[in-house]
Structures are given as C-alpha cells and as structure tokens.
Amino acid sequence: MPANRSTPGSSSATLPLPHEILSFRGAAPLDSPQVLIHDLDALVHSQHHQRLERQRQQPPAALAPHTLDPAWHDDYHSFQEIADHLLDLEHAYPSHARRIQIATTHEGRPIYALKLAKRQPAPPNDGDDDGDGDGELSPQKKNSKKNKGKKGGDKKKKKKKHRKPEPIGIVIAAEQHAREWISTSTSLFFASELLRSALGSPHPQPHPHPGPDPNPNPDPNPAPNPPPSNSDDNDDDDDEPDTRLPSLPWSRKQARRILERFSLTVIPLSNPDGYVHSWDENRMWRKNRQPTTAAGDEAGCVGVDLNRNWGFHFDAGLNPCSEAYAGDKAFDAIETRAMAQYIDDPANGVEGFIDLHSYGQLLTYPYSFSCSEAVGDEEDLLEVSLGAVRALRNVHKRTFTSGRTCEVVGEAGGNAIDWTYSVKWSFSLELRDGGTYGFLLPPEQIRPTGEETGAALVYLLDFIHEREKDKQKSGHHRLQ
Numbered sequence: 001m002p003a004n005r006s007t008p009g010s011s012s013a014t015l016p017l018p019h020e021i022l023s024f025r026g027a028a029p030l031d032s033p034q035v036l037i038h039d040l041d042a043l044v045h046s047q048h049h050q051r052l053e054r055q056r057q058q059p060p061a062a063l064a065p066h067t068l069d070p071a072w073h074d075d076y077h078s079f080q081e082i083a084d085h086l087l088d089l090e091h092a093y094p095s096h097a098r099r100i101q102i103a104t105t106h107e108g109r110p111i112y113a114l115k116l117a118k119r120q121p122a123p124p125n126d127g128d129d130d131g132d133g134d135g136e137l138s139p140q141k142k143n144s145k146k147n148k149g150k151k152g153g154d155k156k157k158k159k160k161k162h163r164k165p166e167p168i169g170i171v172i173a174a175e176q177h178a179r180e181w182i183s184t185s186t187s188l189f190f191a192s193e194l195l196r197s198a199l200g201s202p203h204p205q206p207h208p209h210p211g212p213d214p215n216p217n218p219d220p221n222p223a224p225n226p227p228p229s230n231s232d233d234n235d236d237d238d239d240e241p242d243t244r245l246p247s248l249p250w251s252r253k254q255a256r257r258i259l260e261r262f263s264l265t266v267i268p269l270s271n272p273d274g275y276v277h278s279w280d281e282n283r284m285w286r287k288n289r290q291p292t293t294a295a296g297d298e299a300g301c302v303g304v305d306l307n308r309n310w311g312f313h314f315d316a317g318l319n320p321c322s323e324a325y326a327g328d329k330a331f332d333a334i335e336t337r338a339m340a341q342y343i344d345d346p347a348n349g350v351e352g353f354i355d356l357h358s359y360g361q362l363l364t365y366p367y368s369f370s371c372s373e374a375v376g377d378e379e380d381l382l383e384v385s386l387g388a389v390r391a392l393r394n395v396h397k398r399t400f401t402s403g404r405t406c407e408v409v410g411e412a413g414g415n416a417i418d419w420t421y422s423v424k425w426s427f428s429l430e431l432r433d434g435g436t437y438g439f440l441l442p443p444e445q446i447r448p449t450g451e452e453t454g455a456a457l458v459y460l461l462d463f464i465h466e467r468e469k470d471k472q473k474s475g476h477h478r479l480q
Contacts, residue, residue: 178274
C-alpha cells in the first residue's frame with residue numbers, strides 16, 4: 001500500500017503498489033531514487049516474529065512488569081494493554097490523572113484520553129454556588145461570578161486572595177494514522193514519566209483489569225492505591241532540592257510546574273480501530289476502519305485518513321481505496337468529530353494542540369492546505385519550533401527540521417493543525433526516524449524517542465506559558 005512521507009531536506013519517501021512500479025519509475029526525478037527499505041515485507045514479518053518471541057519469553061503474569069514499571073515502555077503494546085495502563089495511572093496518581101472516554105468508534109472501541117492536571121481545592125464558601133468545589137479536574141474556562149464584596153466591617157475583615165491563573169489546556173494527540181505506533185508509545189512515555197518525575201514512583205497493587213469500562217466517565221475520586229512515595233500535598237517545594245530521574249531531560253520541579261500550569265489531555269490512540277487492525281492484520285494500515293460509500297468487495301476500500309478529514313479546507317476524496325482518502329465530507333469520521341468537539345468545548349479550555357506522527361523528524365506549524373495563506377503568529381511559532389528542536393537535539397543528537405507544514409511536508413487540506421489553529425499553539429511533530437526503519441521503528445528506540453520528544457514538549461510548554469500568562473484568550477478566531 002502506498003506510503004508517502006516527507007523526510008528532512010524536503011525529500012519524499014514512497015511505497016508504490018506493484019502495479020504502480022512502472023509509472024513510478026517514469027515519474028521519478030532525474031536523480032536516482034534511493035531505496036530506504038529493500039524488503040518491507042521481510043522487515044514486517046521479522047518484527048512480528050520478534051514481538052511474538054518477546055511475548056513467549058515474558059515471565060508469568062504475576063512476575064511481569066506492571067504497567068507502571070518504567071520497563072513497560074521498552075516495548076509496543078496492544079489496545080487493551082494501553083487501556084489498562086491509563087487506568088493504572090489514574091489509580092496510582094488520583095490527584096493528578098484521570099482516564100476519560102471521549103467517543104466510541106465504528107467497531108465499538110472506546111477512544112480514551114488521560115487528563116493530567118492538579119485537582120483544585122474547593123474555594124471558600126462565600127454564598128456563590130458557582131464554586132468549582134466538586135474535587136474534579138478543574139475546567140479551564142469556566143465563567144465565574146465576580147466577587148462583589150460586602151459592605152461594612154466584612155469588607156475590611158476579608159482579604160481578597162490572589163487567584164492563580166487557570167491552567168492552560170493542551171491536547172497531545174497520537175496515532176491518527178494507525179501504523180505510527182511510536183507516536184502512541186511516545187505519548188504514553190511522556191505522560192507516565194511526567195507523573196513519576198513530579199510525584200514519585202507509585203507502589204502499585206496488582207488488580208484485575210476487566211476490560212473497557214462500562215462507565216466511560218468513572219468516578220473522578222476513586223479509592224486511591226497507596227500514594228506515591230513523594231507526596232505532593234505541599235506544593236511549595238522551592239526549598240526542596242531539585243532532582244532529575246536518570247535519562248529524563250526534565251527535573252522534578254519542571255514536571256511539577258507543568259502539572260500546576262497546564263491541564264494536559266493525552267490521547268494515545270486517536271484511531272483505535274486502525275491500531276488494532278495494524279496490530280492483528282496489516283502492519284502498514286493507515287486509515288480508520290469505517291465503511292465508505294463506495295466500499296464493496298474490493299480489498300482496501302475501507303476507512304478514512306483522519307488527518308485529511310478535519311473541517312478546514314477539506315477536499316473530498318475521490319478514491320475510497322486510496323490510503324489518503326479524506327472521506328465524503330468533513331468530520332464524517334467518528335474519531336475526528338470527537339476530538340474536534342472536545343477541543344471546541346469551552347470547559348476544556350484548550351489553548352494548544354500537538355499532533356504526534358511518524359516519521360520524518362519534523363516539527364511543523366500551520367498551514368498545511370496552502371503556503372499562500374499568511375500565518376499571523378509565525379514569528380512566535382517559528383521561534384518556539386526552533387527552540388524545541390534544539391532542546392530535542394541536545395538529548396540524543398537527533399536533528400529535526402522545523403517550519404510551515406506546507407513547505408516542509410507538502411500541501412494538503414483537512415489537516416488537524418489547520419483546523420486547530422483557531423488557537424495559536426498548533427503543531428505537528430513527526431517523530432523518528434529519517435527512513436531507515438520508517439513506520440517500523442524497533443522497540444529499542446521507544447525510550448530514546450520518548451526522552452528527546454519529552455525535552456521538546458517541555459520546551460514548548462514553558463514557552464507557551466510565558467506567552468500566555470496573565471492573558472485571556474488571545475482573540476484568535478477560527479477561520480471559516
């Protein structure tokens with residue numbers, strides 16, 4: 001199946017179908033094309049057998065690494081294992097993590113997200129029923145009544161407390177394209193290691209995982225497991241010595257500041273049906289698995305390319321058998337519609353969107369649909385992109401390219417970051433590698449990819465905080 005991917009230097013990686021080989025050779029540029037993977041089928045089968053062998057050699061379940069063990073991130077995992085991992089994080093860090101479900105796919109799988117934020121304490125009861133004191137993760141853009149104050153002595157006795165700014169909502173989405181497993185693993189590594197850095201390593205008690213929750217939005221205050229060893233009851237840690245876990249490019253204080261300043265929503269599997277299909281049937285599958293209007297008995301005529309299905313300069317696809325088929329109309333995919341509704345919900349206070357993909361080693365920003373459209377915030381977007389790729393390179397010396405998506409990758413409509421550019425901070429991050437393994441990045445590269453990507457994300461978040469603090473929404477409005 002065709003697989004187009006730009007790589008640094010504006011080169012292009014392509015996997016033509018057998019019947020396209022002759023036309024591909026005729027259309028190739030004068031320079032001889034370079035073969036990146038000589039036998040893709042052999043590599044797919046080799047990695048599949050290696051994965052089966054690793055599973056066969058795993059110790060009994062009682063001795064296997066718990067999903068909260070850092071060693072869990074040394075391999076790729078099934079849909080159910082990932083769902084269990086998110087629930088384990090909620091149980092281990094009940095004050096900062098909650099697994100939520102934002103939709104159910106065509107094949108009936110939940111789309112889970114992990115919300116990371118410090119739960120806000122109940123405000124003093126001053127007769128205002130709008131206080132957010134239910135113990136849930138604090139919504140970011142809730143309208144609250146102004147404290148009008150009271151007459152006489154009350155006004156003198158009460159001191160107006162300085163309220164911290166609401167956390168900035170950021171969505172980190174992975175795996176819009178099913179075969180990009182490293183994006184999922186990287187998002188999970190970042191979320192779990194951020195919690196571990198800030199709050200300490202938990203001491204998990206083994207508990208059964210019954211499968212998908214019958215209640216998609218569980219009790220926001222579940223009975224906790226024993227708390228992490230470094231409790232966060234006292235947030236004033238300025239006098240504490242700062243620590244850094246081995247190999248992680250951020251410190252404990254940095255991790256705590258992120259959880260204090262931001263409400264992060266991590267969606268590790270934006271395309272669960274496609275992921276399961278790539279896991280069980282076709283490792284190179286890209287789209288989701290919903291039927292299309294032209295789908296029949298012909299193999300491959302199923303599914304929509306989620307990153308062409310967003311409702312900004314959407315270009316309806318003509319060939320449902322194409323792996324880049326955009327769909328019949330914008331947001332006709334359950335997955336994109338659910339993510340868009342979540343991002344648009346004022347209660348989630350989303351001010352930024354980071355879309356994780358592979359491969360190519362690129363950090364890009366809008367626009368994708370055209371290079372002729374001016375980008376109003378390009379000075380800030382380029383500055384933070386350049387700084388983030390420097391921070392990334394400092395970890396494992398990997399070089400990433402930054403710039404506008406249309407220039408670095410190529411023009412395409414219906415892209416997620418074009419639609420989310422209703423808020424200023426919209427980025428696409430194409431992870432490792434440059435083409436040696438492509439979408440088939442071996443598991444030994446999961447951890448270094450997570451470490452360097454984490455450095456880039458921390459830099460992005462720090463920059464965004466500096467620009468957004470003491471401000472209301474920037475006034476940026478979604479283009480129609």
